[in-house]
Amino acid sequence: MRQGRGQSGSGQGSGRGQGRGGGGVDKCVCPNCGYEAPHQRGVPCVENDCPKCGTRMVGKW
Template identity: 50%
Template sequence: MPQGYGRAGGRKGSTSGPGRKSGQGAGQEGECICPKCGTKISHKRGIPCLKERCPKCGTPMVRA
């Protein structure tokens, strides 16, 4: 294998391709929903729905 290439054959230090922080977040708009009781709240920017608790039953919310 030529020098400068990693084990997977890609160039070392390459910024192409998937990876961490590749824009897969759902964005700032939308709702969080409780999977247990169905309560919906608006999504708060910078706070993942899983970190939010349902105001009615206390279950962690999921993205709607």
């Protein structure tokens, strides 16, 4: 058994606290014009360009 002091392994751990089971975003949103599209699982939103203005999309919960 280990001897010494320090943090034990207890606690809830780190996380965003979003309360979602899937771990992904719901929608992809254009930060420039506000266009929203459904998120495609396995494809990061930043890999999609907005069809209206061409700006990279971002994820939204």
